[in-house]
Amino acid sequence: MSKRSRTDLLSLPPEDLALALETHFRKRNQPIYRTGQVRRWLYEDLSGSIDEMTDLPLKERDALKDSFTLTRLEKARVELSQDGTVKHLWSLSDGEFIESVLIPSKKRLTLCISSQAGCAMGCTFCATGWGGFQRQLTTAEIVSQYTASRRWAEDHLEATISNIVYMGMGEPLSNRKALHDSLSILNQGYAVGARRITVSTVGVVPGILELAERPEQFRLALSLHAPLSELRLGLIPLEKRHPLPEVLSALKHFNQSGGKRITFEYTMIRGVNDALELIAPLVELARSVDAYVNLIPFNPIPYQNWEPSKNHRIKKFAKILNEQGVPAAIRETRGRDIDAACGQLKAHTLAQLEKPRKQKD
Ligand code: SF4
Numbered sequence: 613m614s615k616r617s618r619t620d621l622l623s624l625p626p627e628d629l630a631l632a633l634e635t636h637f638r639k640r641n642q643p644i645y646r647t648g649q650v651r652r653w654l655y656e657d658l659s660g661s662i663d664e665m666t667d668l669p670l671k672e673r674d675a676l677k678d679s680f681t682l683t684r685l686e687k688a689r690v691e692l693s694q695d696g697t698v699k700h701l702w703s704l705s706d707g708e709f710i711e712s713v714l715i716p717s718k719k720r721l722t723l724c725i726s727s728q729a730g731c732a733m734g735c736t737f738c739a740t741g742w743g744g745f746q747r748q749l750t751t752a753e754i755v756s757q758y759t760a761s762r763r764w765a766e767d768h769l770e771a772t773i774s775n776i777v778y779m780g781m782g783e784p785l786s787n788r789k790a791l792h793d794s795l796s797i798l799n800q801g802y803a804v805g806a807r808r809i810t811v812s813t814v815g816v817v818p819g820i821l822e823l824a825e826r827p828e829q830f831r832l833a834l835s836l837h838a839p840l841s842e843l844r845l846g847l848i849p850l851e852k853r854h855p856l857p858e859v860l861s862a863l864k865h866f867n868q869s870g871g872k873r874i875t876f877e878y879t880m881i882r883g884v885n886d887a888l889e890l891i892a893p894l895v896e897l898a899r900s901v902d903a904y905v906n907l908i909p910f911n912p913i914p915y916q917n918w919e920p921s922k923n924h925r926i927k928k929f930a931k932i933l934n935e936q937g938v939p940a941a942i943r944e945t946r947g948r949d950i951d952a953a954c955g956q957l958k959a960h961t962l963a964q965l966e967k968p969r970k971q972k973d
Contacts, residue, residue: 618681621654621662622752622759625796629654636679642672650676655801658759660684683752685760697947698769700761704729704753708746711780712757714765714773715946721765722775725757727791728782733814734849737837737879739913740781748787754794758802776804779812779833785819792826799828806830812877814848815859824866829873832866834859834903836876838885839893847885856897863901874903880921880929881910891932898938905933905940920945 624632633647649667653659661684662677688709689701698714708729715722731738732745757780762773776798778784784791791811798804806828813819814835823832838844845851863874876898880886898905907929909920926942933940 618679620750620752621650621680621682622755622797623683623750623793625793626651626655626801629801632680636676640672640675646672651801654682655803658763660756660759660763683750683756685753685756687760690764691947693947693949695946695949698764699947700757700764702757702760706747710749710753710757712761713780713947714761714769716769716771720774721769721771722777723758723761723773724777724779725754725761726780726782727754727778727784727787731782732786733783735814735835736847736916737881737910737913737918739915742913742915749782749790751790751793751797754790755797758798758804773804775808775810777810777812777833779810783814783816784811785813785816785823788819788822791819792822795826795828795830799830807873810875814850815854815856816850817854817858817862820859820862820866824862824869824872829871831873831875832863833875833877833906834863835879836894836897837879839890839897843885843890860897860900863903867901874901876903876905877908878905878929879908879910880926882919882921882925884918886921886925886929888928888932891929891936894929895933895936895938898933898940903938905938906943907940908943909945911945 619632621629630647630651633650634644637644637646646668650665653665659665660682662673662680662682665673665676668676685702685704687700688703691699696716700712702710702712704710710726710729712726713724715724726749728748729746730743731740733741735741758773758776765771765773778791795809798809799806810831810833811823812833812835820832823830835848837847841851841856844856866872867874878894894905897903907926909926910918912919930940930942
Protein backbone atom coordinates (compact mmCIF):
# COMPACT_ATOMS: atom_id res chain seq x y z
CA MET A 613 0.00 0.00 0.00
CA SER A 614 1.38 3.44 -0.90
CA LYS A 615 2.21 5.84 1.89
CA ARG A 616 -0.28 8.37 0.53
CA SER A 617 -3.29 6.15 1.13
CA ARG A 618 -2.47 5.28 4.73
CA THR A 619 -5.08 6.31 7.28
CA ASP A 620 -4.12 8.09 10.49
CA LEU A 621 -5.28 6.12 13.53
CA LEU A 622 -6.18 9.41 15.23
CA SER A 623 -8.31 10.60 12.29
CA LEU A 624 -11.22 8.18 12.69
CA PRO A 625 -14.10 8.36 15.18
CA PRO A 626 -13.96 5.27 17.46
CA GLU A 627 -16.66 3.29 15.64
CA ASP A 628 -15.03 3.87 12.25
CA LEU A 629 -11.63 3.04 13.70
CA ALA A 630 -12.94 -0.26 15.07
CA LEU A 631 -14.36 -1.14 11.65
CA ALA A 632 -11.15 -0.22 9.83
CA LEU A 633 -9.03 -2.23 12.26
CA GLU A 634 -11.36 -5.23 12.17
CA THR A 635 -11.19 -5.24 8.37
CA HIS A 636 -7.41 -4.95 8.47
CA PHE A 637 -6.90 -7.77 10.96
CA ARG A 638 -9.52 -10.02 9.36
CA LYS A 639 -7.71 -9.75 6.01
CA ARG A 640 -4.56 -10.85 7.81
CA ASN A 641 -6.27 -13.78 9.53
CA GLN A 642 -5.59 -12.23 12.90
CA PRO A 643 -7.84 -12.61 15.95
CA ILE A 644 -10.40 -9.88 16.44
CA TYR A 645 -8.98 -8.93 19.86
CA ARG A 646 -6.11 -7.22 18.03
CA THR A 647 -8.54 -4.34 17.43
CA GLY A 648 -9.01 -3.94 21.19
CA GLN A 649 -5.25 -4.02 21.70
CA VAL A 650 -4.71 -1.12 19.29
CA ARG A 651 -7.60 0.86 20.77
CA ARG A 652 -6.12 0.42 24.26
CA TRP A 653 -2.72 1.63 23.09
CA LEU A 654 -4.34 4.72 21.63
CA TYR A 655 -7.03 5.64 24.15
CA GLU A 656 -5.57 4.37 27.43
CA ASP A 657 -1.81 4.39 26.94
CA LEU A 658 -1.74 7.58 24.79
CA SER A 659 0.69 5.85 22.48
CA GLY A 660 2.54 8.15 20.09
CA SER A 661 3.87 5.46 17.79
CA ILE A 662 2.80 2.09 16.36
CA ASP A 663 6.22 0.73 17.42
CA GLU A 664 5.17 1.17 21.06
CA MET A 665 2.33 -1.36 20.64
CA THR A 666 4.49 -4.16 21.95
CA ASP A 667 1.76 -6.71 22.64
CA LEU A 668 1.27 -6.94 18.87
CA PRO A 669 3.73 -9.29 17.15
CA LEU A 670 6.46 -7.40 15.28
CA LYS A 671 5.03 -8.64 11.97
CA GLU A 672 1.63 -7.16 12.86
CA ARG A 673 3.15 -3.82 13.89
CA ASP A 674 4.88 -3.66 10.51
CA ALA A 675 1.66 -4.56 8.70
CA LEU A 676 -0.19 -1.91 10.70
CA LYS A 677 2.42 0.67 9.65
CA ASP A 678 1.87 -0.32 6.00
CA SER A 679 -1.82 0.62 6.30
CA PHE A 680 -1.95 3.27 9.02
CA THR A 681 0.01 6.22 10.38
CA LEU A 682 -0.08 7.83 13.80
CA THR A 683 0.42 11.60 14.05
CA ARG A 684 2.85 12.71 16.71
CA LEU A 685 3.38 16.43 17.26
CA GLU A 686 6.90 17.81 17.50
CA LYS A 687 7.40 20.18 20.42
CA ALA A 688 8.99 23.41 19.11
CA ARG A 689 8.83 25.34 22.36
CA VAL A 690 7.31 25.04 25.81
CA GLU A 691 6.82 28.02 28.10
CA LEU A 692 5.89 27.84 31.78
CA SER A 693 4.18 30.77 33.43
CA GLN A 694 4.66 31.76 37.05
CA ASP A 695 0.93 31.15 37.57
CA GLY A 696 1.25 27.53 36.37
CA THR A 697 -0.04 28.04 32.83
CA VAL A 698 1.92 26.05 30.24
CA LYS A 699 2.04 26.91 26.58
CA HIS A 700 3.21 24.51 23.89
CA LEU A 701 4.21 25.61 20.42
CA TRP A 702 3.99 22.55 18.16
CA SER A 703 5.68 22.20 14.81
CA LEU A 704 3.61 20.35 12.17
CA SER A 705 5.00 18.08 9.47
CA ASP A 706 4.85 20.86 6.85
CA GLY A 707 6.62 23.41 9.05
CA GLU A 708 3.50 25.25 10.29
CA PHE A 709 3.22 26.09 13.99
CA ILE A 710 0.23 25.77 16.29
CA GLU A 711 -0.29 26.39 19.98
CA SER A 712 -2.06 24.73 22.85
CA VAL A 713 -2.25 25.91 26.46
CA LEU A 714 -2.65 24.01 29.73
CA ILE A 715 -4.40 26.06 32.39
CA PRO A 716 -4.38 24.58 35.90
CA SER A 717 -6.80 25.80 38.55
CA LYS A 718 -7.84 24.44 41.97
CA LYS A 719 -10.26 21.87 40.62
CA ARG A 720 -9.43 21.53 36.95
CA LEU A 721 -6.77 21.22 34.35
CA THR A 722 -8.09 22.82 31.19
CA LEU A 723 -6.50 22.35 27.77
CA CYS A 724 -7.04 25.03 25.15
CA ILE A 725 -6.50 23.60 21.66
CA SER A 726 -6.16 25.01 18.13
CA SER A 727 -8.36 23.99 15.20
CA GLN A 728 -6.54 25.77 12.36
CA ALA A 729 -3.00 26.94 11.63
CA GLY A 730 -3.64 30.68 11.73
CA CYS A 731 -7.14 32.04 11.20
CA ALA A 732 -9.00 33.76 8.38
CA MET A 733 -11.44 35.67 10.61
CA GLY A 734 -9.20 38.69 11.15
CA CYS A 735 -10.58 39.74 14.55
CA THR A 736 -8.82 42.99 15.37
CA PHE A 737 -8.09 42.17 19.04
CA CYS A 738 -6.45 38.80 18.32
CA ALA A 739 -2.81 38.00 17.57
CA THR A 740 -3.82 34.97 15.47
CA GLY A 741 -6.15 37.15 13.42
CA TRP A 742 -3.27 39.47 12.55
CA GLY A 743 -1.15 36.54 11.36
CA GLY A 744 -3.65 35.38 8.70
CA PHE A 745 -4.75 31.87 7.71
CA GLN A 746 -2.31 29.12 6.81
CA ARG A 747 -4.37 25.94 6.65
CA GLN A 748 -6.97 23.69 8.27
CA LEU A 749 -5.74 21.24 10.87
CA THR A 750 -6.50 17.58 10.32
CA THR A 751 -8.54 15.64 12.85
CA ALA A 752 -5.36 13.86 13.96
CA GLU A 753 -3.53 17.17 14.48
CA ILE A 754 -6.36 18.39 16.71
CA VAL A 755 -6.58 15.16 18.71
CA SER A 756 -2.83 14.82 19.09
CA GLN A 757 -2.66 18.22 20.84
CA TYR A 758 -4.72 16.47 23.52
CA THR A 759 -2.65 13.28 23.66
CA ALA A 760 0.70 15.12 23.64
CA SER A 761 -0.47 17.66 26.25
CA ARG A 762 -1.94 14.94 28.44
CA ARG A 763 1.29 12.97 28.31
CA TRP A 764 3.21 16.13 29.23
CA ALA A 765 0.80 17.01 32.07
CA GLU A 766 0.95 13.50 33.52
CA ASP A 767 4.77 13.53 33.42
CA HIS A 768 5.36 17.09 34.65
CA LEU A 769 2.28 18.09 36.66
CA GLU A 770 1.10 14.68 37.81
CA ALA A 771 -2.36 15.76 36.75
CA THR A 772 -4.72 14.79 34.00
CA ILE A 773 -6.71 17.03 31.70
CA SER A 774 -10.28 17.51 32.90
CA ASN A 775 -11.64 20.06 30.42
CA ILE A 776 -11.00 20.97 26.80
CA VAL A 777 -11.78 24.27 25.10
CA TYR A 778 -11.52 24.85 21.36
CA MET A 779 -10.31 28.41 21.94
CA GLY A 780 -6.78 28.31 20.59
CA MET A 781 -5.81 29.37 17.10
CA GLY A 782 -8.52 29.23 14.45
CA GLU A 783 -12.30 29.20 14.16
CA PRO A 784 -13.38 25.60 14.87
CA LEU A 785 -16.73 25.97 13.10
CA SER A 786 -14.84 26.79 9.89
CA ASN A 787 -13.17 23.35 10.06
CA ARG A 788 -16.28 21.33 10.75
CA LYS A 789 -15.44 17.81 9.55
CA ALA A 790 -12.24 17.77 11.61
CA LEU A 791 -14.03 19.43 14.54
CA HIS A 792 -16.87 16.90 14.64
CA ASP A 793 -14.60 13.88 14.22
CA SER A 794 -12.24 15.18 16.90
CA LEU A 795 -15.18 15.79 19.28
CA SER A 796 -16.27 12.17 18.80
CA ILE A 797 -12.75 10.86 19.39
CA LEU A 798 -12.14 12.95 22.51
CA ASN A 799 -15.56 12.13 23.95
CA GLN A 800 -16.04 8.48 22.97
CA GLY A 801 -12.41 7.40 22.62
CA TYR A 802 -10.63 9.32 25.40
CA ALA A 803 -13.77 9.57 27.58
CA VAL A 804 -13.70 13.33 28.10
CA GLY A 805 -17.28 14.20 29.11
CA ALA A 806 -19.22 16.25 26.55
CA ARG A 807 -20.08 18.86 29.18
CA ARG A 808 -16.37 19.29 29.77
CA ILE A 809 -15.71 20.22 26.14
CA THR A 810 -16.44 23.75 24.91
CA VAL A 811 -16.40 24.89 21.30
CA SER A 812 -15.77 28.60 20.85
CA THR A 813 -16.94 30.53 17.79
CA VAL A 814 -17.11 34.11 16.59
CA GLY A 815 -20.56 33.31 15.16
CA VAL A 816 -20.43 30.87 12.23
CA VAL A 817 -24.19 30.29 12.04
CA PRO A 818 -24.30 27.06 9.96
CA GLY A 819 -21.74 25.57 12.34
CA ILE A 820 -23.78 26.51 15.42
CA LEU A 821 -26.88 24.89 13.91
CA GLU A 822 -24.89 21.76 13.07
CA LEU A 823 -23.46 21.51 16.60
CA ALA A 824 -27.00 21.87 17.99
CA GLU A 825 -27.96 18.68 16.13
CA ARG A 826 -25.44 16.54 18.03
CA PRO A 827 -26.97 14.48 20.82
CA GLU A 828 -24.03 15.10 23.18
CA GLN A 829 -24.12 18.18 25.40
CA PHE A 830 -21.00 19.88 24.12
CA ARG A 831 -20.88 23.47 25.28
CA LEU A 832 -20.71 26.54 23.12
CA ALA A 833 -18.92 29.83 23.75
CA LEU A 834 -19.74 32.82 21.57
CA SER A 835 -16.97 35.39 21.24
CA LEU A 836 -19.37 38.29 21.59
CA HIS A 837 -17.12 41.19 22.62
CA ALA A 838 -19.82 43.79 21.80
CA PRO A 839 -23.61 43.63 22.18
CA LEU A 840 -24.35 45.93 19.23
CA SER A 841 -23.79 45.04 15.58
CA GLU A 842 -22.11 48.32 14.57
CA LEU A 843 -19.57 48.11 17.38
CA ARG A 844 -19.00 44.38 16.92
CA LEU A 845 -18.27 44.88 13.23
CA GLY A 846 -15.14 46.84 14.15
CA LEU A 847 -13.86 43.92 16.24
CA ILE A 848 -15.11 40.87 14.34
CA PRO A 849 -15.36 41.19 10.52
CA LEU A 850 -17.61 38.07 10.39
CA GLU A 851 -20.37 40.26 11.86
CA LYS A 852 -20.95 41.49 8.31
CA ARG A 853 -21.74 37.98 7.00
CA HIS A 854 -23.54 36.72 10.11
CA PRO A 855 -24.95 39.74 11.98
CA LEU A 856 -25.87 39.44 15.66
CA PRO A 857 -29.64 38.90 15.15
CA GLU A 858 -28.89 35.90 12.93
CA VAL A 859 -26.32 34.56 15.41
CA LEU A 860 -28.82 35.01 18.25
CA SER A 861 -31.48 33.07 16.46
CA ALA A 862 -28.99 30.19 15.93
CA LEU A 863 -28.06 30.36 19.62
CA LYS A 864 -31.73 30.15 20.60
CA HIS A 865 -32.00 26.99 18.54
CA PHE A 866 -28.86 25.63 20.24
CA ASN A 867 -30.24 26.57 23.66
CA GLN A 868 -33.52 24.82 22.98
CA SER A 869 -31.87 21.64 21.75
CA GLY A 870 -31.56 20.26 25.28
CA GLY A 871 -29.44 21.17 28.27
CA LYS A 872 -26.65 22.78 26.28
CA ARG A 873 -24.96 25.69 27.95
CA ILE A 874 -23.91 28.89 26.20
CA THR A 875 -21.23 31.29 27.38
CA PHE A 876 -20.55 34.77 26.06
CA GLU A 877 -16.90 35.75 25.96
CA TYR A 878 -16.45 39.51 26.35
CA THR A 879 -12.90 40.85 26.06
CA MET A 880 -12.86 44.25 27.74
CA ILE A 881 -10.89 46.88 25.83
CA ARG A 882 -10.54 50.30 27.39
CA GLY A 883 -12.52 52.97 25.56
CA VAL A 884 -13.60 50.51 22.85
CA ASN A 885 -16.31 48.24 24.26
CA ASP A 886 -16.48 49.06 27.97
CA ALA A 887 -18.99 51.95 28.03
CA LEU A 888 -21.60 51.54 30.76
CA GLU A 889 -24.39 52.05 28.21
CA LEU A 890 -23.42 48.70 26.67
CA ILE A 891 -24.45 46.77 29.77
CA ALA A 892 -28.20 47.00 29.10
CA PRO A 893 -28.02 45.47 25.58
CA LEU A 894 -25.58 42.88 26.90
CA VAL A 895 -28.05 41.89 29.63
CA GLU A 896 -30.81 41.61 27.04
CA LEU A 897 -28.76 39.35 24.76
CA ALA A 898 -27.57 37.11 27.60
CA ARG A 899 -31.08 36.71 29.00
CA SER A 900 -32.48 35.75 25.61
CA VAL A 901 -30.30 32.60 25.45
CA ASP A 902 -29.62 31.98 29.18
CA ALA A 903 -25.96 32.77 28.62
CA TYR A 904 -23.26 32.99 31.24
CA VAL A 905 -20.91 35.95 30.65
CA ASN A 906 -17.14 35.76 30.99
CA LEU A 907 -15.50 39.18 31.20
CA ILE A 908 -11.88 39.00 30.09
CA PRO A 909 -9.39 41.86 30.45
CA PHE A 910 -7.83 42.50 27.01
CA ASN A 911 -4.37 40.97 26.71
CA PRO A 912 -2.15 43.38 24.71
CA ILE A 913 -0.91 42.00 21.37
CA PRO A 914 2.06 42.99 19.20
CA TYR A 915 0.22 44.85 16.42
CA GLN A 916 -2.42 46.82 18.29
CA ASN A 917 -2.03 49.57 20.90
CA TRP A 918 -5.25 48.96 22.81
CA GLU A 919 -5.24 48.58 26.59
CA PRO A 920 -7.31 46.45 28.93
CA SER A 921 -10.24 48.14 30.66
CA LYS A 922 -9.58 49.43 34.15
CA ASN A 923 -10.28 46.93 36.91
CA HIS A 924 -13.04 49.02 38.46
CA ARG A 925 -14.86 49.14 35.09
CA ILE A 926 -14.64 45.37 34.66
CA LYS A 927 -15.92 44.85 38.21
CA LYS A 928 -18.77 47.27 37.55
CA PHE A 929 -19.82 45.30 34.47
CA ALA A 930 -19.77 42.07 36.48
CA LYS A 931 -21.71 43.59 39.38
CA ILE A 932 -24.48 45.05 37.23
CA LEU A 933 -24.81 41.89 35.12
CA ASN A 934 -25.16 39.78 38.27
CA GLU A 935 -27.65 42.24 39.80
CA GLN A 936 -29.70 41.98 36.62
CA GLY A 937 -29.83 38.20 36.97
CA VAL A 938 -27.17 37.41 34.36
CA PRO A 939 -24.45 35.17 35.83
CA ALA A 940 -21.11 36.80 35.07
CA ALA A 941 -17.52 36.30 36.17
CA ILE A 942 -14.23 38.02 35.57
CA ARG A 943 -11.82 35.59 34.03
CA GLU A 944 -8.37 36.27 35.35
CA THR A 945 -5.76 36.66 32.64
CA ARG A 946 -3.53 33.62 32.82
CA GLY A 947 0.02 33.20 31.61
CA ARG A 948 0.53 36.81 30.58
CA ASP A 949 4.29 36.40 31.15
CA ILE A 950 4.42 33.65 28.49
CA ASP A 951 2.08 35.17 25.87
CA ALA A 952 -0.57 32.59 26.68
CA ALA A 953 -3.48 34.29 24.93
CA CYS A 954 -4.56 32.86 21.61
CA GLY A 955 -1.89 33.18 18.92
CA GLN A 956 0.48 35.28 20.98
CA LEU A 957 3.40 32.90 21.35
CA LYS A 958 3.44 32.29 17.62
CA ALA A 959 2.94 35.99 16.89
CA HIS A 960 5.81 36.98 19.14
CA THR A 961 8.03 34.20 17.81
CA LEU A 962 7.33 35.32 14.24
CA ALA A 963 7.76 38.97 15.22
CA GLN A 964 11.22 38.11 16.53
CA LEU A 965 12.12 36.13 13.40
CA GLU A 966 10.49 38.13 10.65
CA LYS A 967 7.78 40.64 9.89
CA PRO A 968 4.25 39.32 10.39
CA ARG A 969 3.06 37.38 7.33
CA LYS A 970 0.08 39.63 6.84
CA GLN A 971 0.17 43.28 7.79
CA LYS A 972 -3.18 44.99 8.10
CA ASP A 973 -3.87 48.61 7.13
S1 SF4 B 1 -10.47 35.49 17.91
FE1 SF4 B 1 -10.63 33.39 17.14
S2 SF4 B 1 -11.80 33.64 15.22
FE2 SF4 B 1 -11.02 35.68 15.73
S3 SF4 B 1 -9.06 35.84 14.61
FE3 SF4 B 1 -8.61 35.06 16.70
S4 SF4 B 1 -8.56 32.84 16.43
FE4 SF4 B 1 -9.65 33.67 14.66
